[in-house]
Amino acid sequence: MYTIEKSKLSxxxxxxxxxxxxYLPVKKAGQNNFTKYEAGTEYCDELKTVKSPxxxxxxxxxxxxxFEKTDGKIKVTPDTIPTEKTVVFGVRACDxxxxxxxxxxxxxxxxxxxxxxxxxxxxxxxxxxSEPEESCFCSVFGIDPSEPKADVATWFVGxxxxxxxxxxxxxxxTKAVASVLTEENADGTVEAEKAKxxxxxxxxxxxxxxxxxxxxxxxxxxxxxxxxxxxSASCLGCGACTFVCPTCQCYDIRDYDTxxxxxxxxxxxxxxxxxxxxxxxxxxxxxxxxxxxxxFMHKLVYFPANNDGxxxxxxxGRCVNKCPISMNIAKVIKAFGGDKx
Amino acid sequence: MSCxxxxxxxxxxxxxxxxxxxxxxxxxxxxFRVVALEGEELFDHMPGQCAMLTVxxxxxxxxxxxSSPTEKGYKDFSIKRCGLLTDYLHSMExxxxxxxxxxxxxxxxxxxxxxxxxxxxxxxxxxLAPLHSVINYVRANRENYGKIDILYGSRSKDDLVDFDxxxxxxxxxxxxxxxLTIDREQEGWDGHVGFVPSYLKELDFPPTSxxxxxxxxxxIKFVLQALIExxxxxxxxxxxxxxxxxxxxxxxxxxxIGSKYVCKDGxxxxxxxxxELPNEY
Amino acid sequence: MQKVRGLVIKxxxxxxxxxxxxxxxxxxxxxxxYDVTPAFFESADQLSDLExxxxxxxNLSKYLINxxxxxxxxxxxxxxxxCDTYSFNQLxxxxxxxxxxxYVIGVGCKGMLDxxxxxxxxxxxxxxxxxxxxxxxxxxxxxxKKCKRADALLEKCVxxxxxxxxxxxxxxxxxxxxxxxxxRFEGVALLENMTSEERFxxxxxxxxxxxxxxxxxxxxxxxxxxxCVFDNPVSGAAGKVNSNSFEEKxxxxxxxxxxxxxxxxxxxxxxxxxxxxxxxxxxxxxIKDIDELYGDYQAGEEVGSRAPLVNFTFDDAEPSxxxxxxxx
Numbered sequence: 001m002y003t004i005e006k007s008k009l010s011x012x013x014x015x016x017x018x019x020x021x022x023y024l025p026v027k028k029a030g031q032n033n034f035t036k037y038e039a040g041t042e043y044c045d046e047l048k049t050v051k052s053p054x055x056x057x058x059x060x061x062x063x064x065x066x067f068e069k070t071d072g073k074i075k076v077t078p079d080t081i082p083t084e085k086t087v088v089f090g091v092r093a094c095d096x097x098x099x100x101x102x103x104x105x106x107x108x109x110x111x112x113x114x115x116x117x118x119x120x121x122x123x124x125x126x127x128x129x130s131e132p133e134e135s136c137f138c139s140v141f142g143i144d145p146s147e148p149k150a151d152v153a154t155w156f157v158g159x160x161x162x163x164x165x166x167x168x169x170x171x172x173x174t175k176a177v178a179s180v181l182t183e184e185n186a187d188g189t190v191e192a193e194k195a196k197x198x199x200x201x202x203x204x205x206x207x208x209x210x211x212x213x214x215x216x217x218x219x220x221x222x223x224x225x226x227x228x229x230x231x232s233a234s235c236l237g238c239g240a241c242t243f244v245c246p247t248c249q250c251y252d253i254r255d256y257d258t259x260x261x262x263x264x265x266x267x268x269x270x271x272x273x274x275x276x277x278x279x280x281x282x283x284x285x286x287x288x289x290x291x292x293x294x295x296f297m298h299k300l301v302y303f304p305a306n307n308d309g310x311x312x313x314x315x316x317g318r319c320v321n322k323c324p325i326s327m328n329i330a331k332v333i334k335a336f337g338g339d340k341x
Numbered sequence: 342m343s344c345x346x347x348x349x350x351x352x353x354x355x356x357x358x359x360x361x362x363x364x365x366x367x368x369x370x371x372x373f374r375v376v377a378l379e380g381e382e383l384f385d386h387m388p389g390q391c392a393m394l395t396v397x398x399x400x401x402x403x404x405x406x407x408s409s410p411t412e413k414g415y416k417d418f419s420i421k422r423c424g425l426l427t428d429y430l431h432s433m434e435x436x437x438x439x440x441x442x443x444x445x446x447x448x449x450x451x452x453x454x455x456x457x458x459x460x461x462x463x464x465x466x467x468x469l470a471p472l473h474s475v476i477n478y479v480r481a482n483r484e485n486y487g488k489i490d491i492l493y494g495s496r497s498k499d500d501l502v503d504f505d506x507x508x509x510x511x512x513x514x515x516x517x518x519x520x521l522t523i524d525r526e527q528e529g530w531d532g533h534v535g536f537v538p539s540y541l542k543e544l545d546f547p548p549t550s551x552x553x554x555x556x557x558x559x560x561i562k563f564v565l566q567a568l569i570e571x572x573x574x575x576x577x578x579x580x581x582x583x584x585x586x587x588x589x590x591x592x593x594x595x596x597x598i599g600s601k602y603v604c605k606d607g608x609x610x611x612x613x614x615x616x617e618l619p620n621e622y
Numbered sequence: 623m624q625k626v627r628g629l630v631i632k633x634x635x636x637x638x639x640x641x642x643x644x645x646x647x648x649x650x651x652x653x654x655x656y657d658v659t660p661a662f663f664e665s666a667d668q669l670s671d672l673e674x675x676x677x678x679x680x681n682l683s684k685y686l687i688n689x690x691x692x693x694x695x696x697x698x699x700x701x702x703x704x705c706d707t708y709s710f711n712q713l714x715x716x717x718x719x720x721x722x723x724x725y726v727i728g729v730g731c732k733g734m735l736d737x738x739x740x741x742x743x744x745x746x747x748x749x750x751x752x753x754x755x756x757x758x759x760x761x762x763x764x765x766x767k768k769c770k771r772a773d774a775l776l777e778k779c780v781x782x783x784x785x786x787x788x789x790x791x792x793x794x795x796x797x798x799x800x801x802x803x804x805x806r807f808e809g810v811a812l813l814e815n816m817t818s819e820e821r822f823x824x825x826x827x828x829x830x831x832x833x834x835x836x837x838x839x840x841x842x843x844x845x846x847x848x849x850c851v852f853d854n855p856v857s858g859a860a861g862k863v864n865s866n867s868f869e870e871k872x873x874x875x876x877x878x879x880x881x882x883x884x885x886x887x888x889x890x891x892x893x894x895x896x897x898x899x900x901x902x903x904x905x906x907x908x909i910k911d912i913d914e915l916y917g918d919y920q921a922g923e924e925v926g927s928r929a930p931l932v933n934f935t936f937d938d939a940e941p942s943x944x945x946x947x948x949x950x
Contacts (some may be wrong), residue, residue, distance in 0.1 A: 017370070050896055050897055064353055064839045067440070074357045075357070076354065099853070112592065113351040132747070219599055234660035234661060234685060239836055243834075253587045255400065255401075266353070267593070269593070271837075273836075277595050279584050306600050320657065324680075324837045326656075326658060
């Protein structure tokens with residue numbers, strides 16, 4: 001176990017960013033988002049970033065290939081697979097778990113080369129949640145915010161940051177920044193912190209959500225259920241939930257005329273949008289009810305069906321905080337009777 | 342990192358190919374034959390699989406590969422004019438270039454479930470395109486299959502895709518029965534007139550074949566009904582689903598129906614598998 | 623607020639029972655006190671889930687567009703705050719909703735609260751807020767806190783348009799009539815006093831947070847196009863994401879232009895933005911300019927009023943003014 005004084009965090013960030021790009025939660029124009037570190041950047045210790053760190057591996061928009069046409073010949077130039085080494089600091093346990101969900105999609109055959117390269121080049125430094133909030137329900141998905149499972153786990157206790165490498169990548173990073181860290185036997189402090197967090201998590205208002213009845217075989221039971229109508233009745237059909245969600249990974253591929261060629265890029269897309277799924281004759285999901293249902297069925301039924309029961313939700317609660325009409329996955333689960341309290 | 346070397350950096354990156362010939366099949370269907378550029382290779386495919394065609398700046402869309410894998414060195418795409426990209430393709434001339442990536446999707450089980458079976462192909466309009474590949478694959482490996490019946494219908498004689506090939510090759514081949522029909526009476530047509538589902542009932546095939554259907558959704562619906570009435574089990578019937586796709590590899594999410602992705606788990610489905618999907622296609 | 627809730631439920635129940643209306647568009651309570659969801663209630667017994675409290679900031683007018691279009695029988699009862707009635711009138715002016723199908727209960731308001739503001743004050747894990755007049759008792763996982771009610775108001779309530787209902791069939795009002803809010807053009811004036819470089823930096827900083835989720839557009843009662851140009855794949859402008867660093871600005875600027883003269887300043891765009899972008903400032907700049915160039919005009923004040931931008935008078939500002947102002 002290593003430690004560093006909170007007041008010396010900038011030394012740590014300086015040391016990390018000396019050899020690679022560092023991303024961390026930063027408050028800009030009033031909002032906390034993962035941002036690239038530059039000298040003087042201040043770490044924001046608020047619990048949640050607006051956007052999840054999925055941008056690290058699956059940016060909201062990224063170029064994939066460009067086309068140039070001269071004399072009828074088409075030259076195809078794939079965009080370079082990223083090679084920068086990165087570190088992302090301050091990732092919460094729920095978001096760390098979301099990477100496993102994203103991996104299931106992007107690393108399954110055929111693996112996405114862009115995602116894979118970014119993922120392999122990144123060292124994830126997680127931070128335990130010392131003050132979980134009312135909208136958090138990661139424990140429902142078996143996630144323990146007191147003990148995030150990343151390359152490095154850290155805990156903020158008192159005036160210190162406690163640092164523990166958990167993987168080979170984490171060890172390497174630790175070695176690289178060893179000059180600013182102090183070795184310390186602080187297991188007792190960290191164990192006490194973990195126990196404190198576990199106690200808070202147990203009593204969170206959404207901790208009683210139950211996923212009974214939601215699994216890969218639930219299509220028949222859930223698809224035609226009457227609950228969807230009321231749940232989706234005031235959905236605006238915007239993409240706020242999908243874009244702040246750490247596990248939503250649907251994308252669009254589009255071409256952009258740069259004036260001297262065609263740039264093909266992919267960007268986040270949302271199943272809440274009416275042009276998302278299309279057939280030759282139009283959309284097979286013409287109503288917002290159908291689109292709303294698709295999002296939650298995908299997270300709680302279709303995804304588990306294809307991924308050994310893993311849900312495509314990590315209980316980060318961003319949708320609870322950010323949906324303009326306050327509709328969210330917790331309410332969906334409750335509406336179907338999933339509340340043990 | 343050029344993708345023109347035959348090993349693309351990612352499945353999403355297409356390769357440039359040359360359109361060597363364009364055949365006008367019907368007033369709104371053309372068949373495009375593409376070959377790899379000199380020194381490069383095209384991917385291999387199996388019948389029923391698809392590929393993404395790109396015209397840079399115009400768009401990208403998924404099309405079924407109409408040529409059989411047994412035809413080496415090129416891929417055919419029979420494409421109906423019905424949108425921005427297909428408009429552009431129809432305005433092209435032989436010799437021009439497009440981009441292609443693939444193959445995508447699960448093929449028809451030609452070397453497994455179909456083997457040793459009598460096969461009944463039922464197609465409507467441009468729906469012959471995906472079946473064309475299977476039919477020619479089966480013809481090339483004739484010894485592996487039993488009797489072959491092909492029922493094909495279109496709006497008019499002029500709308501029958503591949504009519505020359507059907508007339509000059511399929512109709513003349515022993516062990517293959519071709520039944521053609523058009524929707525309305527037409528001068529110069531002495532064949533059957535009527536919709537595919539009703540002709541199917543008239544022909545009353547014994548429910549021993551494996552049936553493969555492709556065509557407009559409404560035709561598929563009524564053909565399937567007719568087959569069930571004729572005693573076919575859903576496990577004997579295969580069809581293809583059509584959805585607009587973007588990635589082709591089961592990641593972008595837009596062709597997700599139930600736990601299936603049409604691009605990856607389809608487009609070929611056995612009808613009992615379709616029954617298990619929520620009704621959203 | 624409990625009192626208002628009781629009155630609303632009682633009256634809505636009566637109107638449902640006597641057949642005056644067949645459904646009620648109101649707010650449904652959530653898991654916490656702040657997460658109410660706009661909802662339809664179709665029978666008196668469903669009304670036990672109806673919430674009316676300090677977090678009912680959402681403007682329900684826009685839901686009437688679809689509700690008027692569906693084939694359901696009978697009238698829709700809608701709960702509107704004074705400020706919501708401006709949007710309601712504007713939708714009537716634009717023939718988006720059908721007055722004959724709607725029964726409006728105006729519900730008195732002393733300003734709605736903003737959970738984001740409470741969080742920005744540093745309150746963590748808020749589980750309940752008790753509204754005690756001028757002060758709020760805030761229950762959190764980490765202990766009880768207090769703050770001034772005025773400090774937690776939604777932006778739109780800080781600049782309250784006043785307590786008058788511009789449309790109603792009946793009114794439920796137990797609130798002390800409050801004062802009109804702060805000058806809504808203060809924020810605009812601050813921006814106007816910046817140099818153009820400072821102003822650009824301000825918007826660059828704010829708009830670069832945009833995630834193109836379309837919440838601002840989809841919630842906006844003035845954005846009622848059947849098919850938005852930004853959703854139309856053949857428009858050439860259908861960006862789901864910013865393909866360059868100017869595109870998110872273009873989206874918001876075009877939207878502000880498109881709603882200019884029709885925007886009632888209901889403030890929903892800023893309220894729903896997940897990134898807290900003060901989008902209302904763009905709209906207020908337009909409103910201020912229109913006021914200055916064509917005389918004071920408030921969209922939605924009256925049904926059928928002709929907005930200055932779609933009207934001609936000989937006193938209109940000359941187009942050259944735009945050029946001159948651009949050089950300022």
